Structure formats: C-alpha cells, structure tokens
Amino acid sequence: MATVADRAQVSRQTVSNAINAPHLVRAETLARVQAAIDDLGYRPHRAARTLRTQRSYLIAARMHKVGSDVLDRFLHALTTRAQAQGYRVMLFAEDDDAGEVASFDELLTDHDLDAFVLTGTHVGDQRTEWLAERGAAFVTFGRPWGATAHHGWVDVDGAAGTEAATECLLQRGHRRIAFVGWPAGSGVGDDRRDGWSRAGAAVGLDPSLQRAYEDSLDNGRQACAELLDLDDPATAFVCVSDTLALGVWTELTARGVRLGDDVGVVGFDDSPAAKVTRLSSVAQPVDDVAEACLRMLHDVIGARESDDSPPEPVLLPPTLVTRDTT
Amino acid sequence: MATVADRAQVSRQTVSNAINAPHLVRAETLARVQAAIDDLGYRPHRAARTLRTQRSYLIAARMHKVGSDVLDRFLHALTTRAQAQGYRVMLFAEDDDAGEVASFDELLTDHDLDAFVLTGTHVGDQRTEWLAERGAAFVTFGRPWGATAHHGWVDVDGAAGTEAATECLLQRGHRRIAFVGWPAGSGVGDDRRDGWSRAGAAVGLDPSLQRAYEDSLDNGRQACAELLDLDDPATAFVCVSDTLALGVWTELTARGVRLGDDVGVVGFDDSPAAKVTRLSSVAQPVDDVAEACLRMLHDVIGARESDDSPPEPVLLPPTLVTRDTT
DNA sequence: AGGCGTGATTTGAACGTTCAAAGTCTCGTA
DNA sequence: TACGAGACTTTGAACGTTCAAATCACGCCT
Numbered sequence: 001m002a003t004v005a006d007r008a009q010v011s012r013q014t015v016s017n018a019i020n021a022p023h024l025v026r027a028e029t030l031a032r033v034q035a036a037i038d039d040l041g042y043r044p045h046r047a048a049r050t051l052r053t054q055r056s057y058l059i060a061a062r063m064h065k066v067g068s069d070v071l072d073r074f075l076h077a078l079t080t081r082a083q084a085q086g087y088r089v090m091l092f093a094e095d096d097d098a099g100e101v102a103s104f105d106e107l108l109t110d111h112d113l114d115a116f117v118l119t120g121t122h123v124g125d126q127r128t129e130w131l132a133e134r135g136a137a138f139v140t141f142g143r144p145w146g147a148t149a150h151h152g153w154v155d156v157d158g159a160a161g162t163e164a165a166t167e168c169l170l171q172r173g174h175r176r177i178a179f180v181g182w183p184a185g186s187g188v189g190d191d192r193r194d195g196w197s198r199a200g201a202a203v204g205l206d207p208s209l210q211r212a213y214e215d216s217l218d219n220g221r222q223a224c225a226e227l228l229d230l231d232d233p234a235t236a237f238v239c240v241s242d243t244l245a246l247g248v249w250t251e252l253t254a255r256g257v258r259l260g261d262d263v264g265v266v267g268f269d270d271s272p273a274a275k276v277t278r279l280s281s282v283a284q285p286v287d288d289v290a291e292a293c294l295r296m297l298h299d300v301i302g303a304r305e306s307d308d309s310p311p312e313p314v315l316l317p318p319t320l321v322t323r324d325t326t
Numbered sequence: 327m328a329t330v331a332d333r334a335q336v337s338r339q340t341v342s343n344a345i346n347a348p349h350l351v352r353a354e355t356l357a358r359v360q361a362a363i364d365d366l367g368y369r370p371h372r373a374a375r376t377l378r379t380q381r382s383y384l385i386a387a388r389m390h391k392v393g394s395d396v397l398d399r400f401l402h403a404l405t406t407r408a409q410a411q412g413y414r415v416m417l418f419a420e421d422d423d424a425g426e427v428a429s430f431d432e433l434l435t436d437h438d439l440d441a442f443v444l445t446g447t448h449v450g451d452q453r454t455e456w457l458a459e460r461g462a463a464f465v466t467f468g469r470p471w472g473a474t475a476h477h478g479w480v481d482v483d484g485a486a487g488t489e490a491a492t493e494c495l496l497q498r499g500h501r502r503i504a505f506v507g508w509p510a511g512s513g514v515g516d517d518r519r520d521g522w523s524r525a526g527a528a529v530g531l532d533p534s535l536q537r538a539y540e541d542s543l544d545n546g547r548q549a550c551a552e553l554l555d556l557d558d559p560a561t562a563f564v565c566v567s568d569t570l571a572l573g574v575w576t577e578l579t580a581r582g583v584r585l586g587d588d589v590g591v592v593g594f595d596d597s598p599a600a601k602v603t604r605l606s607s608v609a610q611p612v613d614d615v616a617e618a619c620l621r622m623l624h625d626v627i628g629a630r631e632s633d634d635s636p637p638e639p640v641l642l643p644p645t646l647v648t649r650d651t652t
Numbered sequence: 653a654g655g656c657g658t659g660a661t662t663t664g665a666a667c668g669t670t671c672a673a674a675g676t677c678t679c680g681t682a
Numbered sequence: 683t684a685c686g687a688g689a690c691t692t693t694g695a696a697c698g699t700t701c702a703a704a705t706c707a708c709g710c711c712t
Contacts, residue, residue, distance in 0.1 A: 043436055045377070046436045047374075047377045051374050058416075063405040065402070066402050069393070072393075073392045075417075076392050079417045079418065080389075088417065090416050091414065091415040092414065093406040093409060250602070272393055273598050273599035273601075277602065277603065
C-alpha cells in the first residue's frame with residue numbers, strides 16, 4: 001500500500017480512501033491511484049483490515065452431518081453467492097448445540113466472524129439465544145420453532161409441500177391417503193403433517209391414517225406394511241422425508257405393487273435416490289433459500305447495533321416433482 | 327494480551343512465549359501467566375497473529391458440485407479433523423481450473439491461506455502446477471494422472487476396488503462380466519477399468535465386454551440394454567460409478583430380472599441411492615483419506631522452503647460392500 | 653483585508669500480535 | 683573479584699491496514 005501511495009504521489013490514507021470511500025477523493029487523484037493499483041497489482045491484505053476494522057468478510061456455516069443432500073446443496077449455493085459478494089464461507093463441524101455454541105464463541109472472538117448461518121433449527125434451540133445475546137449477526141435456515149422470532153429466518157413452507165402432494169394424490173383418485181411422519185414435537189415434522197391434515201380435512205379424509213417413526217428406511221417399510229395391512233388399507237403415502245418414502249417404496253416394490261397406478265407415494269427433499277427410483281418428491285428451493293439468507297445477512301450486518309427489530313422472515317414455497325409414483 | 331501481561335507482572339512478549347514457546351519461560355512464571363490467562367479468559371486474536379506471522383491456520387477446500395456424496399463426506403471428515411488440529415476449513419466454489427486458480431491466488435495473497443486440498447485431479451490438471459510454482463502447501467485427493475508427482479497426494483485404489491468386485495462376481499459363478507465405464511482418458515475411469523481387466527484376464531474373461539458412456543442414469547440403462555441384447559449376453563456388470571450402476575439397475579428391474587440371482591451388479595462409491603436399492607458397491611474410505619491428507623499437509627506446511635522432495639503418496643484400499651445385487 | 657466554510661489530503665496513532673535484539677540475573681570458574 | 687555463559691525476560695519495532703484529527707487550498711462573504 002505504501003508503494004502504491006508513493007507511485008501515485010499520495011499518502012497511504014488516500015489510497016485507502018480510493019478503495020473504501022472513493023467519493024472522498026478528487027476524480028483526478030482517484031484515477032492516478034487506480035492506475036498505480038493496477039500497475040502494481042496491489043490488493044489489500046485481509047488480516048490487516050480485519051485487525052483494524054473487526055470485520056472479516058467471513059461467514060460461518062456448519063458442516064452438516066453426512067448424507068443430507070438438501071444441506072449439501074444449500075451449502076454449495078451459499079458458498080457461490082457469498083463469494084460473489086466478497087464473502088467467504090468458513091466451516092465448522094459440531095455434534096450438538098453445546099458444541100456449536102463453543103464454535104461460535106471461538107469464531108466470534110478469535111476470528112472476528114461477521115455472521116453465522118444456522119441450519120436445522122429445532123424446538124428449544126439454544127444457539128439462537130446465545131448469538132442474540134452476544135449481538136452477533138445471524139440468520140437461520142429454518143423457523144424458530146416454538147419460539148417467537150427474535151432474529152431473521154428463511155424457511156421452506158413444508159406444509160404447503162405436503163398439502164400439494166396430498167392434493168395431487170386426491171386428483172389421481174386416492175381417498176385413503178396416509179401420512180408417514182416423524183414423532184410429534186419436531187417442528188419440521190409437525191409442520192409437514194399439518195399440510196397433509198389440511199388438505200385431507202378439506203375433503204374429509206381419515207385423519208387417523210398416519211404413522212410416526214424415526215427417520216430410517218426400515219421404519220418406512222414398517223410404517224408402509226402396517227398401513228397396507230389395515231382392514232381398510234391406505235392406497236397412497238405422503239411422507240415427511242425421502243428416507244421414509246424410500247422405505248415405503250421398498251416395501252411396495254417387495255410386494256409387487258404397481259407404483260403410480262395402484263398406489264401413490266410422495267417423498268420430501270427430492271434426493272438423488274428419489275430420482276433413481278423415480279419417486280415423486282417435494283423439492284426445496286435451496287438456491288433461493290441461500291439467496292434470501294445472504295440478502296438478509298447483508299441487512300443484519302449493516303443494521304447491527306443501530307436497529308433492533310429483526311428483519312422480515314422469508315417463507316418460500318417448495319415444488320412438487322412428479323415422477324412415476326403419483 | 328497487555329492486560330494479561332499486567333496481571334501476571336510480565337511483559338507482552340513473555341505472555342506470547344508462554345503460549346507459543348513455553349520452554350523459554352521459567353516454570354514459575356509460566357504458571358503465573360497461565361493463571362492470568364485463565365482468569366481473564368484471554369484468547370489470542372487470529373487476525374493479529376496472521377498479520378505478523380503470515381500464517382492463518384486456514385485450509386482451503388473447494389465446494390464440489392452438488393450431488394457428490396463422496397466429496398461431501400470427505401469434506402465433512404476434513405472439517406472435523408482439521409478443527410481438532412486447530413485449523414479451520416474455508417470454502418470456495420469454482421467451475422473450472424482457471425477459476426479455481428483465481429481463487430487460489432486471492433486466498434493465498436489476501437487471506438494468507440496455509441494450505442489447499444484439491445479434489446478431482448485429472449489429466450492435464452493446471453492447478454497443481456500453479457500451486458507448486460508459488461511454493462504453496464497443498465495435497466490432492468486424487469493422483470496426478472498422466473504426470474509425475476511433484477506433490478503429495480492421497481488416493482483410493484480404484485483398480486483394486488473393481489478387481490475385488492469382479493472377483494466377487496466370479497465366485498458367484500459369473501463368466502460374462504461386463505464393465506460399464508467412462509470414455510477413455512479420464513484417469514479415474516481408466517484405472518477402474520484396469521481392475522476389471524486384470525481380474526478378467528486372470529481367468530480369461532472376454533475383454534471386449536464393455537461400454538463407455540458419460541456418467542448418467544440413462545446412459546447406464548443404455549449400456550445395460552446393449553450388453554444384455556448381445557448374442558452372448560452379459561450376466562454381470564461392474565460399473566465405474568453408482569450413477570451408471572443405478573442406470574443398469576433400472577434397466578434390469580424394468581426387465582424383471584432377478585437381481586443377485588440371475589444377474590449381478592456392482593457400483594462404485596456406495597452412495598445413499600445404492601443403499602436404498604440394495605446395490606452392491608465399492609466404498610471409498612473417505613475418513614482415512616481426510617486423515618491422510620491432513621497428516622501430509624502438516625508435514626508439507628512444516629517442511630516448506632526447506633525440503634523440496636514431495637512426501638510419500640498414500641494409496642488406500644476401498645471396501646466392497648456386498649448387498650443384494652451380488 | 654481578514655475570517656470562514658468546504659472539499660481534498662495528510663499525519664500520527666492504533667488494532668493485537670511476534671520478531672530481533674538487547675537487557676538482567678545467577679552461577680560456576682579463573 | 684571479576685567474567686563469561688546460559689537461562690530468562692524485556693524493549694522497540696514491525697506486520698498492513700483504517701480511524702480521528704489536523705492541515706492545506708480555495709473561493710466567498712462582510
């Protein structure tokens with residue numbers, strides 16, 4: 001920077017201004033500085049800037065547990081878009097809320113991180129409170145389940161997704177549409193169940209036609225088997241996840257059922273496995289989520305300390321991808 | 327840090343030494359400094375340290391294109407392990423070698439990155455040369471295909487994987503074992519084909535029983551159909567990827583073939599979709615790869631400038647996961 | 653003529669660390 | 683008694699930026 005200043009016949013500070021506050025610099029001078037910068041290929045040093053300004057242009061994101069296709073795609077979108085705005089994404093990996101908070105602390109204090117993107121919000125989430133207390137900038141991909149929002153969030157309207165799935169199956173003539181979900185209390189799971197309930201209630205479907213299991217292929221099979229073996233069996237399955245849906249699919253395939261014709265299935269997340277098995281599924285618009293997160297983060301970072309009202313939440317609609325199982 | 331120094335009745339530098347070079351400090355003093363650090367909850371500021379030492383304790387990794395389960399898991403393992411050693415992983419996303427090199431440049435010059443982890447090495451890779459020229463520390467997950475190694479690398483022995491797959495199918499009694507691969511020249515693809523050739527040659531299998539297509543489900547179906555419709559059809563398929571294998575699986579399922587009994591299939595990568603469809607597949611030991619990468623990186627970072635011979639490469643054996651299709 | 657405001661630029665200090673060199677203390681030895 | 687060696691500690695400067703305040707040049711008003 002000193003070299004640039006010398007060559008442009010100005011002081012360090014003018015170079016700094018030319019870069020960070022060009023309106024303070026006379027046009028003629030600006031051009032001279034710009035030329036010097038180009039000639040010398042000068043680029044400001046981030047660590048020095050961070051040291052002085054307490055801003056790192058870094059965003060932290062948690063490296064999710066493996067096998068989560070949605071979060072993987074989200075992270076990709078986030079990285080790409082952050083980069084376009086001059087930010088970089090820094091990863092951390094933790095197993096639970098407590099560990100994550102410990103990471104926050106280190107990242108915030110030691111690395112001057114500018115913002116955090118949280119995924120997988122859940123009931124009783126301890127992370128948001130911690131961050132809010134510290135006055136850290138953050139947004140969540142996921143609603144503040146069971147709490148009032150004291151922070152910006154972006155989420156996908158799961159209920160709308162399962163509702164659309166249910167309506168699609170209704171149109172195909174199904175009247176025994178079951179829901180295969182997660183145990184109550186999970187926020188996301190309850191929301192997706194609500195969508196099915198809503199669509200069902202509108203036309204008087206049997207609201208008891210449902211099962212709740214932890215997320216696994218085997219549990220999907222199990223649920224499917226139970227619902228098929230009823231006196232008045234289910235003819236279609238709306239599932240809270242692709243994992244359970246693929247379990248259902250497995251059971252149906254094993255029984256030799258004609259998928260799409262006799263029985264319908266819809267999953268959630270549109271995972272690669274759904275594409276392979278031609279399973280219909282509700283797709284989350286992860287690119288849009290990432291975009292919205294960054295926009296919101298931009299506002300939050302700017303408005304921190306001055307403004308105390310959280311930004312307007314964003315709820316995005318998912319898309320039903322219709323394949324062979326509906 | 328000044329506060330710690332005051333409280334411990336020592337100078338800044340002694341605090342610094344207590345942290346970075348404890349052997350230089352008298353035990354008694356060390357204890358006093360340590361106590362002060364604990365009392366005040368002091369933690370050194372990374373940006374300041376980076377500014378002075380030119381070291382960031384940051385490792386760059388590329389955020390792979392979506393849908394690559396192996397790289398996703400690798401990234402997770404890398405993050406976890408790096409973190410345990412005091413490093414953090416910084417992401418970048420680029421579409422091609424040129425873009426990636428541009429990112430390297432920015433990360434190296436502006437952010438003082440300590441090291442790079444490259445994935446997806448390929449024939450004519452421009453990235454390694456660029457990094458080597460700059461004297462940057464890096465390792466690759468993937469061999470330097472078609473070039474002599476001027477850098478440390480870790481890879482999985484693909485040929486050993488397909489060889490094991492082929493031998494497994496031989497044991498099941500198959501004698502018409504086909505290979506569904508990628509077009510020649512891709513390094514990884516050729517290597518995996520070699521494993522099949524090797525195992526086949528040992529017992530005199532037909533070496534022409536193979537197809538080469540770009541990686542997609544449809545191409546897998548296509549290849550499968552062609553190989554089944556031969557006068558002397560294939561009875562088993564060793565595939566270069568799960569994508570192609572799942573294409574094969576789709577075609578076989580559509581034809582109502584009894585998988586595992588009449589016909590065998592083995593994929594590569596052990597993706598989630600393989601688990602769902604009960605497809606046998608060759609699994610890469612990504613955790614071990616990440617571990618080896620970091621160990622190697624540690625050596626490279628330490629030895630930079632002094633030592634010029636690259637570290638010993640690491641080639642790890644994959645594991646054949648046997649499910650219903652063998 | 654002198655003071656004043658405004659826009660452009662410079663100066664000195666500071667951010668929090670570590671490097672390089674110099675300083676102090678203790679002890680064994682000539 | 684002094685001297686050098688070794689162990690430990692301190693001092694001043696530096697890393698590359700930006701902040702806050704000072705300075706400068708210039709035209710305008712009274």
